[in-house]
Amino acid sequence: DAMVIQNPRYQVTQFGKPVTLSCSQTLNHNVMYWYQQKSSQAPKLLFHYYDKDFNNEADTPDNFQSRRPNTSFCFLDIRSPGLGDAAMYLCATSFSGGRVGNEQFFGPGTRLTVL
Amino acid sequence: GEDVEQSLFLSVREGDSSVINCTYTDSSSTYLYWYKQEPGAGLQLLTYIFSNMDMKQDQRLTVLLNKKDKHLSLRIADTQTGDSAIYFCAESMMNTGFQKLVFGTGTRLLVSP
Numbered sequence: 001d002a003m004v005i006q007n008p009r010y011q012v013t014q015f016g017k018p019v020t021l022s023c024s025q026t027l028n029h030n031v032m033y034w035y036q037q038k039s040s041q042a043p044k045l046l047f048h049y050y051d052k053d054f055n056n057e058a059d060t061p062d063n064f065q066s067r068r069p070n071t072s073f074c075f076l077d078i079r080s081p082g083l084g085d086a087a088m089y090l091c092a093t094s095f096s097g098g099r100v101g102n103e104q105f106f107g108p109g110t111r112l113t114v115l
Numbered sequence: 116g117e118d119v120e121q122s123l124f125l126s127v128r129e130g131d132s133s134v135i136n137c138t139y140t141d142s143s144s145t146y147l148y149w150y151k152q153e154p155g156a157g158l159q160l161l162t163y164i165f166s167n168m169d170m171k172q173d174q175r176l177t178v179l180l181n182k183k184d185k186h187l188s189l190r191i192a193d194t195q196t197g198d199s200a201i202y203f204c205a206e207s208m209m210n211t212g213f214q215k216l217v218f219g220t221g222t223r224l225l226v227s228p
Binding site: 004006040041042043044045090092094103104105106107108109111 | 119150155156157158159160163203214215216218219220221
């Protein structure tokens with residue numbers, strides 16, 4: 001089945017220790033998104049890739065970076081995680097030009113704990 | 116500006132109807148969505164409505180849109196225990212293939228037997 005896969009599902013890191021979260025997709029979608037969802041809050045868009053073009057949200061901290069080496073994979077790098085970065089990180093994909101509002105398909109998320 | 120609000124919690128009995136409400140502020144929104152999130156899982160699209168519609172029905176789900184009041188609701192008929200989850204409404208603005216979603220804070224639905 002076509003899907004959005006996130007690895008790992010649970011990640012524990014130490015304060016200040018860089019961490020990378022992974023997302024892959026078999027949908028061949030050209031747009032990939034990263035959202036941060038803190039406990040009991042709405043998902044918040046960090047950035048997205050439209051094909052190879054990176055688009056950062058204005059309020060995304062510099063501590064968060066992303067890489068997209070090919071269509072299928074996208075990585076979220078947190079350079080120096082702080083306690084406030086503990087959250088669920090959701091990856092999503094969509095196909096530009098789709099008929100139905102460019103529906104976004106979400107992965108199951110990676111829950112990040114910062115000690 | 117973009118701001119989407121929902122009530123935080125709803126409790127119903129199995130078999131009853133559930134109505135989850137949402138208000139949004141951006142009148143330029145083109146699509147409005149309802150997503151479901153089960154514990155520890157990602158978001159699953161339930162249904163959507165285009166901004167020029169006022170109602171959409173999809174099996175047990177009915178979406179009502181009052182564009183004048185910027186009010187969106189999701190009605191779940193014959194609610195089941197498996198419907199227990201967090202429900203997010205989201206508005207989107209289309210921008211040449213990029214769809215920015217702004218989510219509400221989510222409504223936790225608890226269905227008791």
